[in-house]
Each structure stands twice: as C-alpha cells, then as structure tokens.
Amino acid sequence: MDIIVCIKQVPETGDVKINPQTNTLIREGVKSIINPFDMYAIEEGLRLKEKFGGKVTVVTMGPPQAENALRETLSLGTDEAVLVTDKAFAGSDTWATSYILSCVIKKLSPFDLIICGKQASDGDTAQVGPGISVHLDIPQVTFVRKIEKIEGGFCQVERLTEDGFEIIKTPLPVLLTVVKEINEPRLPSLRNMMRAKSAPIKKLTVNELELDKNKIGLDGSPTQVVKIFTPPPRQKGIIFEGDASDIADKLVAALKDAILQAKSHK
Amino acid sequence: MSIKVLADKCTGCKLCLKACPVSAITIVGKKAVIDLEKCTLCSACVDACKFSAIVIEKHAAKTEDLTDYRGVWVFAEQKKGLIQPVAYELLGEGRRLANSLKVELSALLLGSNFSNQAQELIARGADSVYVIDSPFLANFLDEPYTNALFYLVNKYKPEIVLAGATTIGRSLISRVAVRLNTGLTADCTGFEIDLKSRCLLQTRPAFGGNIMATIVTKNNRPQMATVRHKVMKEAAVDTNRKGKVIKEILNGQLLNSRSSLLDFVADITQKQNLAEADIIVSGGRGLKAAENFKLIEELAASLGAAVGASRAAVDAGWMAYSHQVGQTGRTVCPKIYIACGISGQIQHLVGMQSSQIIVAINQDPSAPIVQIANYALVGDLFEIIPLLTKRFKGAL
Ligand SMILES: Cc1cc2nc3c(=O)[nH]c(=O)nc-3n(C[C@H](O)[C@H](O)[C@H](O)COP(=O)(O)OP(=O)(O)OC[C@H]3O[C@@H](n4cnc5c(N)ncnc54)[C@H](O)[C@@H]3O)c2cc1C
Ligand SMILES: Nc1ncnc2c1ncn2[C@@H]1O[C@H](COP(=O)(O)O)[C@@H](O)[C@H]1O
Secondary structure: OEEEEEOOEEEOOOOOOEEOOOOEEOOOOOOEEEOHHHHHHHHHHHHHHHHHOOEEEEEEEOOHHHHHHHHHHHHHOOOEEEEEOOHHHOOOOHHHHHHHHHHHHHHHOOOOEEEEEOOOOOOOOOOHHHHHHHHHOOOEEEEEEEEEEEEOOEEEEEEEEOOEEEEEEEEOOEEEEEOHHHOOOOOOOHHHHHHHHHOOOEEEOHHHOOOOHHHOOOOOOOEEEEEEEOOOOOOOOEEEEOOHHHHHHHHHHHHHHHHHHHHHOO | OEEEEOOOOOOOOOHHHHHOOOOOEEEEOOEEEEOOOOOOOOOHHHHHOOOOOEEEEOOOOOOOOHHHOOOEEEEOOEEOOEEOHHHHHHHHHHHHHHHHHOOOEEEEEEEOOOOOHHHHHHHOOOOEEEEEEOHHHOOOOHHHHHHHHHHHHHHHOOOEEEEEOOHHHHHHHHHHHHHOOOOEEEEEOEEEEEOOOOEEEEEEEEHHHOEEEEEEEOOOOOEEEEEOOOOOOOOOOOOOOOOEEEEEOOOHHHHOOOOEEEEEEEOOOOOOOOOOOOEEEEEOHHHOOHHHHHHHHHHHHHHOOEEEEOHHHHHOOOOOHHHEEOOOOEOOOOOEEEEEOOOOOHHHHOOOOOOOEEEEEEOOOOOHHHHHOOEEEEOOHHHHHHHHHHHHHHHO
C-alpha cells in the first residue's frame, strides 16, 4: 500500500500577533510546528503501512525550513520525504497550492491513498485536500474519524458530521482528510530519530514539475489578501465573586434577556 | 508578476511602509524600496499609496468577461429534506449583498422528493430557487453534488456563491471552486461590497482568530465563500413573498458517484447539535470526573443548550470527541458560551472566542478564560452550577 501524506508547517498558535504600531505580522520568535491535524494523518499512514506493507511518503510545500517538519516525520517512521519549494510558489492560495501538490503527487505515482489533515491551523480553510482530489480526479472523503477496512480495492471509512457519522465506501485511490478522533499519534523512536538526521530529503522545484506556470504562486491564485488587521479586543468583562448563591442570582439577571432572545428567534 | 516603485511619483511619505504586513519596504534616499525576497505581492502598499507610485503587474491575469456574471446565490443545505438553519443565515446576508449590488438573490436546492422547501426559501428572501430533484441527490455525496453545482453555475453565471462552512459546505464548495477555476474564501465572518469593482470583500479569521484578513477574488467569477455558522442573522419569514422556482434536470452520468453512502449513525450523545446551538455549556478538567458532566448536562438542559468540552475532558474520556471545542475540535460561534472548569488555553479559545457572550465559571481569577469572559464567576463550579440550573429552570 503506497500512501502519500500531505503536511504543512505552521506557526504555533498563539504566537502570531500583529504589531499594533506598524500593523505588521510579528515573525520573530514564532515557533514552527507540524500542523496539529497532520500528525493524525501521519500516524494513520504509518498504521496502514504496518498493517498492509508498502511505504509512506510525506510531501510538504513551503519555504526551505519546512525541511525540519519533514525530518520530524521521518523520526516517526515515515519512509520518504519530499520538499516542494520554489520562490515561484510563494503567495499560492488554496487553489494554486492544491494544483501544485497534485502535480507533485502525479510525479510520485502510483499511490493508493492520500491522507491530509482536516485543516491547517494557520488558514483553517480545509480546502487543500478536496482541491488535490479534484485536480487528480479521484474520490475524496473528508473529516474521516475511522478507517473501518481496506480490501479488494475499496476502503470503508467513517466520516464525522455535525450530527453523527456516515459510513462511506469508496474505491482506491482516494484522498482522505482526517480528524483527531482517528488515532493517537506515536512518539519518535530513537532509531528513527537517528535515521531522520541524515536521511535524504527529495527537493522539487518548479522546473522539475510538469505544470502550467500561469496557475501557480500569486499570479495563479484567484484570491488575494488585501488587508490584515487585529480583531477588536473583547470588552472588559464583569467579575462576580463571593457567595455562590449571590453570584448565581447576578448571572441569571445579567443573562436572562440574552437567553430569551437567543431562544426566541427559533 | 512584478511590483515596482515609480521613482517620479514616490514622495518618500512612508505610507506604504506602514501598510506592508511583511516589513518588506524601506525608504532609501526619500524613495520606497521593496525587498522582493520578503514581498508577498499582497498589494497592501498599492492601496495605501496616495500617489499611485507603486504598481503591481499581473502577467497572466485571465480577466474573462466578468460582467456576464450577475446575481447572488446561496447553497441551501438540506439533510433528510430538512433545510438547515445555516441556509437561512446565508439568505439573510445574501439579501443585503444582493440589495447593494441591485441583483437577484437565488437559492440552490439539491435533493430528492421535495415538497414545499422551495417556498420556504422564498419566504426567507430568495427571489428564485433552482432545484434539482433526483433520488441520486437525496443524501450528500461529493461527486454528484459537485457536478450539479458546477452545471448550474456555468449555466446561470452568478457573481457570488455562498455556502455554510459546514461539513457538507466545506467539502462541496472546495471542489466546485477548483472545478470552476475560481477563488474560494473559507469560514468568513463578514462581507462588504466594493461597489466600484462589484468585488466582494470577504473577511475571515486567520491564525485561529488572532488576526483577521480581508480577501478578494478580483479576476475570477463567481466569487465563492463559505460562511461561519451563527455569525450572520437569519432572514425573517414572510410567507407572502413571491418567487420563481426553476426546476433543472441533471443528465444521468453526472449523477454517478464513485463513493457510496452505506449508513448514517446519529450521535446520541449530542442532544443538541453543537454547530447550530445558540447556547453552549462546556466542561473542562475542572469537572474532575466523567460522572460530573451530569452537572453540565443539567445546566444545558435548563437552557436548551448544547454540551461542549475542552480537549482535556475529551482526552480523559469524559466526553465524546464530537463535543470537543477548539483548534483540534470544532469551531463554534453561539450567542452564549458558558465555560465551566476550563482554563481557556489558546487552543481552546480559538474555537470559541467569536461567541457573542462568554461566561466563565472558574475558581482561578487569573485563568485566561476569565480575562476574555463577559461574565466571570469566580468560585467553585460544584457549588455554582447546581444553583444556576435551578435558577434558570425557574426563570425561563
Ligand atoms: C496541538 C494542540 C491542540 C489542542 N487542541 C485543543 C482543542 O481543540 N480544544 C481544547 O480545549 N484544548 C486543546 N488543546 C489543549 C489545551 O492546550 C489545554 O491543555 C486544554 O484546553 C485544557 O483543558 P481544560 O481547560 O479543561 O483544563 P485545565 O487547563 O486543567 O483547566 C481546568 C480549569 O478548571 C478550573 N477548576 C478546577 N476545579 C474547579 C472548580 N471546582 N471550580 C471551578 N473551577 C475549577 C481550574 O482553575 C482551571 O482553570 C490543544 C493542545 C495542543 C498542544
Ligand atoms: N503547503 C502545503 N503542503 C502540503 N500539504 C498541505 C499544504 N497546505 C495544506 N496542506 C494539506 O491540506 C490540509 C488542509 O489545509 P488547509 O486547506 O490549508 O486548511 C492540511 O492539513 C495538509 O494536509
């Protein structure tokens, strides 16, 4: 079973702020991590490999330092790591990103399964996975919470919805995006950590890919960010302290109207 | 694509320097100089410059005839034939956008065996409703739904298409936008129209809500966006409204799906759907044990609220994952969010900080949740919650 896992390096949540004087993103001291949901994608890939054999290839598109994220996945036991990096890719939105990744995956073919995280914590779009599957013209299942079985060229999975889960059967190859419930990621092993230090990382730049240069980077991106700003801070709140019964009365009085209003529009 | 400063126009006024989000601009000899290594071509400086001294040249801008595209569409999500409330929120917002563009507002309804659902959408403000009624569309499946939307958009060419940022909306619209070669902005919380260009200014949280970004799709149509639950106001019902119902038929092959839905299993732990809830009561590690979640459930019941949980409570096995709020769970935006025994670490906050009213019940006045709460009850939750439950039962 050949599995491709797409991961993104993201800034640690909470570290990202705007400097109020200059209105610019503060980049200094911001730690980079593997997108949290992608940890579950990696783990699921590893588990499937352990069950069915084959290999797990991790792909990321990003700046050169995204190599660190790939080395981290190698220390978890992935087999191959591909870094897609080029100035020409800078400024790609989800359309262009999913197009570039689909061209990379074509080059890495054949594969049985692509696994992505549900969404990336910097953009929270959940669009890249579905985008890749459209560019490759393969089926997709989003928000997968369990892979029930894989046999006879099909896989059967559970897809988390707002009100329960669906059981979906789909032929391979397929693209899945996964949620946290699917597994508990492992820790790196000593042996893999040693290997990760020196394992080769395959680098792909724009000229090594077969793609339409009009569809990548900022030029190829239909969307454009025109403004960034800090959301207005929440109003300073009221603190109730002291006797519990007193506190409860005060909250009920304070909230009653809002509750009635919230319920009335139904 | 390239960016350059026109030296004859630049006055060295530094407006661009302030506008640049990536600090790529410096002033050298009273002229702006752009560091192309840092520049992301976001065009913030172009807009900020009062002297038109900065220009971005898009080489490949495929400007098709955008004027062919008219009208605002909303995707009316249905489950088992029931129109989901998010569709009414979209119609509320869609009405406002359509009015300012002076165009029609339409709803899009895919499913099977419809009775008066189209009329409901008209009562909520749709001028017309496009319907495809087919047993193959009874339940959401990525491929036939994508084909249906793709077909309708190509045929009628709306300038804006909105859908809920729901499980269905996010899966579906991402596919449709790629097929249509157009831009899509996820999980928006605010819209404005730039009347001159007829562009939709789409504002959304990024980096978990620490930053807001405004995004446009300048040269492609339709402009597509998914919209966060509960942010927009539901359209009011007016049963006297009249509108058109346009029935479309999709060719058999386009209704095929490679994947199939075998079954649906309802989440019985969720008495109220978390995403749709107006009020959420959430519990965290402060509850100390699984059985104490009963306190949360009782308070929720007294308010008609849904039950949420912090990751600590989910990882401890006290609550199912479907209740987890936060970065690795769900993002919610209720009218009232009551956090009980939750400290409010950033990964939790990003999932709920756009709620209208936040209430914290916590014994630690320095907990982060207390700092952002509209009402913070500092004390022992085991004492306070039962009192609240009783009081709310009496008061409502
Ligand atoms: C990659 C990543 C992703 C994450 N994703 C999420 C996520 O999606 N959602 C999420 O919630 N977390 C997430 N977390 C975890 C997050 O960082 C916190 O660890 C978690 O939210 C803490 O849960 P808590 O507030 O319930 O527990 P704690 O932080 O332990 O807080 C318990 C609170 O209860 C209060 N308390 C205790 N006893 C009482 C009492 N008797 N009466 C009143 N108050 C009391 C305490 O004062 C304390 O403030 C993530 C972390 C990481 C690293
Ligand atoms: N630059 C990237 N390189 C590789 N995979 C990515 C990249 N961006 C997004 N992905 C994948 O797509 C998922 C969804 O990302 P997003 O659409 O940005 O929320 C992530 O969890 C990754 O699996």
